[in-house]
Amino acid sequence: MGDDLNGPEYQVPEELRSHITITTLDRIYNWGRRSSVWPMMFGLACCAIEMICVAASRYDFSRFGMEVMRPSPRQSDLMIVSGTVTKKMIPQIVRLYNQMPEPKYVLAMGACASGGGPFKEGYNVVSGVDKFIPVDVYVPGCPPTPQALLNGLIKLQEKIDTQSIRTVRWYKREASEPIPIPILGPDLIDPRDIPILDAKRASVVKPDVPENS
Amino acid sequence: MTLEEYTDRFTGMLNFDERKGYEGYIVHSERLVEFARTIRDELGYDYLSSVTGVDYLPDEQIEVVYHAYRSQGGPGLVFKVQVPRINPIVPSLVSIFPGADFQEREAWDLLGIRFEGHPNLRRILMWEGFHGHPLRKDWEEPYFEESEKPFNSRWPEGKAFRIEENKPFKKNVQYPPEFTPDGWIPEADTALYSGMVRLGAKDAGNGRSLETDQILVNLGPQHPSTHGVFRMVVSLDGEEIADLQPVLGYLHRNHEKIGERNTYLMNMPFTDRLDYLASMGNNFGYALAVEKLMGITPPERAEYIRVMMAELTRIVSHLFSIGTLLNDLGAFFTPMLYALTERELILDIFEAVSGSRMMCNYFRFGGVARDLPEGILEKVYELVTERLPRKVDELDTYLTDNEIVRTRSIGIGVLPREQAIEYSAAGPVLRASGVGYDVRRAESYSIYDRFDFDVAIRHNGDVYDRYLVRLEEIRQSLRILQQVVRDIPDGEFQTGKPQYQVRVPPGESYGRVENPKGELGFYIVSNGKPNPWRYHIRSPSFINLTAFGEMCKGHKIADVVAILGSIDIVLGEVDR
Numbered sequence: 001m002g003d004d005l006n007g008p009e010y011q012v013p014e015e016l017r018s019h020i021t022i023t024t025l026d027r028i029y030n031w032g033r034r035s036s037v038w039p040m041m042f043g044l045a046c047c048a049i050e051m052i053c054v055a056a057s058r059y060d061f062s063r064f065g066m067e068v069m070r071p072s073p074r075q076s077d078l079m080i081v082s083g084t085v086t087k088k089m090i091p092q093i094v095r096l097y098n099q100m101p102e103p104k105y106v107l108a109m110g111a112c113a114s115g116g117g118p119f120k121e122g123y124n125v126v127s128g129v130d131k132f133i134p135v136d137v138y139v140p141g142c143p144p145t146p147q148a149l150l151n152g153l154i155k156l157q158e159k160i161d162t163q164s165i166r167t168v169r170w171y172k173r174e175a176s177e178p179i180p181i182p183i184l185g186p187d188l189i190d191p192r193d194i195p196i197l198d199a200k201r202a203s204v205v206k207p208d209v210p211e212n213s
Numbered sequence: 214m215t216l217e218e219y220t221d222r223f224t225g226m227l228n229f230d231e232r233k234g235y236e237g238y239i240v241h242s243e244r245l246v247e248f249a250r251t252i253r254d255e256l257g258y259d260y261l262s263s264v265t266g267v268d269y270l271p272d273e274q275i276e277v278v279y280h281a282y283r284s285q286g287g288p289g290l291v292f293k294v295q296v297p298r299i300n301p302i303v304p305s306l307v308s309i310f311p312g313a314d315f316q317e318r319e320a321w322d323l324l325g326i327r328f329e330g331h332p333n334l335r336r337i338l339m340w341e342g343f344h345g346h347p348l349r350k351d352w353e354e355p356y357f358e359e360s361e362k363p364f365n366s367r368w369p370e371g372k373a374f375r376i377e378e379n380k381p382f383k384k385n386v387q388y389p390p391e392f393t394p395d396g397w398i399p400e401a402d403t404a405l406y407s408g409m410v411r412l413g414a415k416d417a418g419n420g421r422s423l424e425t426d427q428i429l430v431n432l433g434p435q436h437p438s439t440h441g442v443f444r445m446v447v448s449l450d451g452e453e454i455a456d457l458q459p460v461l462g463y464l465h466r467n468h469e470k471i472g473e474r475n476t477y478l479m480n481m482p483f484t485d486r487l488d489y490l491a492s493m494g495n496n497f498g499y500a501l502a503v504e505k506l507m508g509i510t511p512p513e514r515a516e517y518i519r520v521m522m523a524e525l526t527r528i529v530s531h532l533f534s535i536g537t538l539l540n541d542l543g544a545f546f547t548p549m550l551y552a553l554t555e556r557e558l559i560l561d562i563f564e565a566v567s568g569s570r571m572m573c574n575y576f577r578f579g580g581v582a583r584d585l586p587e588g589i590l591e592k593v594y595e596l597v598t599e600r601l602p603r604k605v606d607e608l609d610t611y612l613t614d615n616e617i618v619r620t621r622s623i624g625i626g627v628l629p630r631e632q633a634i635e636y637s638a639a640g641p642v643l644r645a646s647g648v649g650y651d652v653r654r655a656e657s658y659s660i661y662d663r664f665d666f667d668v669a670i671r672h673n674g675d676v677y678d679r680y681l682v683r684l685e686e687i688r689q690s691l692r693i694l695q696q697v698v699r700d701i702p703d704g705e706f707q708t709g710k711p712q713y714q715v716r717v718p719p720g721e722s723y724g725r726v727e728n729p730k731g732e733l734g735f736y737i738v739s740n741g742k743p744n745p746w747r748y749h750i751r752s753p754s755f756i757n758l759t760a761f762g763e764m765c766k767g768h769k770i771a772d773v774v775a776i777l778g779s780i781d782i783v784l785g786e787v788d789r
C-alpha cells in the first residue's frame with residue numbers, strides 16, 4: 001500500500017518506511033473509497049447477466065474490492081444501470097438513485113443504458129438513463145463483455161482518484177437536491193419539463209372548433 | 214368429429230379461412246365461446262397455446278387469432294374471430310382456457326381489443342393511463358420516422374441525423390394535444406390494490422369472528438429475488454398468502470412494434486434479446502416461422518448445427534436456472550458459481566461460432582450465418598462426453614438429496630396436472646406436473662425425430678420436481694449432443710445465397726420450438742412486403758406466470774421466492 005499512497009516528498013526515515021507513510025487527505029480518502037466500491041444489486045435486462053458473470057469466478061470483480069453487492073440502495077455507492085431503461089421503470093430508478101447516500105456513482109452499462117441501444121425507438125424506452133440521472137462512466141457494447149465492464153469499473157476508480165474533498169458536491173454546505181421523480185402520465189412526464197410544457201400550451205392559441213376526437 | 218359435422222353445427226358461423234397462405238377457421242364472435250368449449254371437450258384441443266390480435270388496417274378489421282393443441286401431441290387447430298376495427302369487442306375465453314388471461318390483457322393493452330367477460334381487463338405491459346394502443350397500425354411512437362425500415366431519414370444528404378434533434382424536450386415522449394400536467398393525477402395502483410382478494414373474517418372458534426387486517430406487500434420491481442424487474446403485489450393474511458398479482462411491463466421494450474418496422478432479417482438479433490439466456494433457441498423459433506412461410510429448408514449440416522446450438526443453449530439456461538433457484542432458496546451464490554463455471558465453457562463455444570457470448574444472432578433463413586470454426590466439434594465432443602456429465606452428476610450429488618433443498622421445495626407451489634394444461638403452462642413447469650408435452654416430440658421440428666432421447670417428466674408439480682425435470686433435461690440434451698457430434702455430416706450450411714432482403718410470400722405462419730423455458734412461438738403475418746405485417750411472440754415465461762398466483766396461494770412469502778425461481782422466468786421474454 002505504501003507506494004500508491006506515499007504522496008508528498010517527505011523523507012520518512014529508512015527504519016520507519018514499513019510502518020509509516022505520509023500522504024494527503026485526498027489520497028487516503030480516495031484510496032479508501034476506490035478500493036471498496038459497493039455496487040447495488042440491481043439488474044435491468046440482458047446486460048445484468050454479464051454483470052453477474054463479472055461477479056462470478058472467471059472474471060471476479062472482488063479483485064477490485066467490489067464484491068459486496070448490496071440489494072439496498074442505502075448501502076451502495078455505485079449504481080450499475082445494466083440494461084434497457086423503460087418509461088415504466090424510470091421512476092423507480094430515480095427513486096433508488098435518490099435513496100443512495102453520497103458519495104454515489106452511476107455506471108451506464110451497455111448501449112441501452114447509455115443511449116437507448118437497439119430499442120431506442122420503442123415507445124416505452126427511455127433513450128439513455130442520463131436523461132434523468134447523472135452518469136459517471138459509459139460502457140459501450142450490447143452487452144459489453146465482462147472485460148469491458150471491468151474496464152469501465154477501473155475507469156471509475158481512476159475518476160475517484162482525481163476527486164478532491166474540497167470540490168466534490170457532497171461536502172458543500174447545502175444539501176444536494178434530489179432528482180424529481182418522473183410521473184407516468186399519458187406518456188412519461190419529467191417534472192422539470194412541466195414549465196416548458198405549460199408555456200408551450202399557453203402559446204398555442206386554441207382553435208375555435210371545440211371538439212376533435 | 215369431422216369438418217362437415219362441425220360446419221353443420223355452426224352453420225353460417227364457422228368458415229374455412231380461404232385467404233391465400235392462411236389456415237384454420239373463422240368463427241363468428243357470437244359463437245366463439247361455444248366453439249371453444251366444443252373443441253376442448255369433444256375434440257381434445259385442451260391446450261390453448263397462443264392468443265393474439267392482428268390489426269388489418271386496410272380491411273378495417275381486427276382479427277384475434279387462437280392456436281390450440283392437444284396435450285397428447287399432434288398438429289394444432291387455428292381459429293380466428295374478426296371484428297370491426299372501431300371498438301372491437303370479442304368474448305373472453307378465460308372461462309374455458311384460463312391460460313388466455315394475460316394474453317387477452319396484452320391484446321387489450323396493445324391493440325385495444327375489449328374482451329367481454331374477462332375478469333380483470335386492465336393494461337398489463339403499459340401503465341393504466343397511457344394514451345393509445347401502440348400496436349395499432351396507425352399509432353405512431355414519439356420517435357416515429359417512417360413506417361418501414363430501412364429508414365431514409367437516418368442519413369439525409371450524407372449526414373448522420375438523430376431523431377431526437379427535432380423533438381420537443383429532445384426526449385422520447387408525446388402528449389395528446391389537450392393534455393395538461395397540472396390536473397393530472399397519476400393512476401396509482403388503487404385499482405390493483407382494491408382488486409386483491411381478502412381472506413375476510415376468520416372464525417376464532419368461539420362463535421365470534423376474528424377480524425384480521427389485510428397486509429399488502431410489494432416485492433419488486435427492484436428486488437434481488439425477482440430475477441430482474443418484476444413486481445408482485447402480495448396480499449397477506451397473517452403469514453399466509455391470500456392473493457398474488459404479478460405486475461409486468463417494467464422491461465417492455467416494444468419488440469413487436471419495432472419488429473413490424475424491421476425487415477425480416479433485422480429481427481434476428483432482436484430475438485436474441487427476448488430470452489437472453491437462450492438466444493440461439495429464440496433464433497431457431499423465428500427462423501422456423503419465416504422458413505415455413507418462405508417454403509425453404511436448411512441443408513443437412515445446418516440442421517445438425519442448429520440442433521447442437523439449441524441443445525447447448527438448453528444446458529446453459531437450465532444451469533443458470535438451477536443456480537438462481539438455489540440463490541432463492543438461500544444458498545446465496547455458491548451453487549451459482551458452480552453453474553456459471555460450466556456455463557462459461559459453453560459460452561466460449563458460442564463466441565467461437567458466432568462471435569458473441571450471449572447475443573449470438575447466428576441463425577439465418579435457410580441455414581446458419583457461418584460454418585463451425587475448426588476444432589469446435591472436438592471441443593463440444595470433449596464437453597458433452599467428459600466434462601459436463603461429470604459436473605451434472607456433481608450438482609446432483611450436492612443438491613438433490615440436500616435436506617434443506619428438499620424441505621424448502623417438496624410440496625411447495627404445487628400445480629396439478631389439469632391446472633397446468635388449463636393455464637397453458639409450458640416447458641419444465643408443464644412436464645413437472647405430469648404432462649409429457651415437449652414440442653420436440655409432440656410436433657417434431659427440424660431433425661429432432663432422428664434422435665434418441667426421453668422427455669423428462671415428473672408428477673408432483675412442485676418446486677422440487679421442476680428442479681429435477683431441468684436436471685434430467687440437461688442429461689437428455691447431452692445425449693442428443695453426443696448423437697449430433699457423432700452424426701454431423703459435411704456440406705453446405707446455407708441454402709442458396711445469403712441474402713439481406715428475403716422474399717416472403719403473403720400468408721401467416723406460426724413457428725414454435727421447445728425453448729428451455731417452454732414453448733416459444735412466433736406468429737408472423739406477411740403481406741409480401743419486406744417487413745412483417747404482424748410479428749407476435751408467444752413467450753413461455755409470460756404465459757407461465759398466469760398460474761403463478763394460483764401456485765402461491767396458501768404459502769408463505771419465502772416460498773413465493775422459491776416458486777418464482779422454479780418457474781424460471783426471464784424478464785426480457787416476459788415483457789418483450
Ligand code: SF4
Nearest residue numbers: 046083110111112142
Ligand atoms: S445493451 Fe444490449 S445486451 Fe444490454 S440491455 Fe440493451 S439490448 Fe440488452
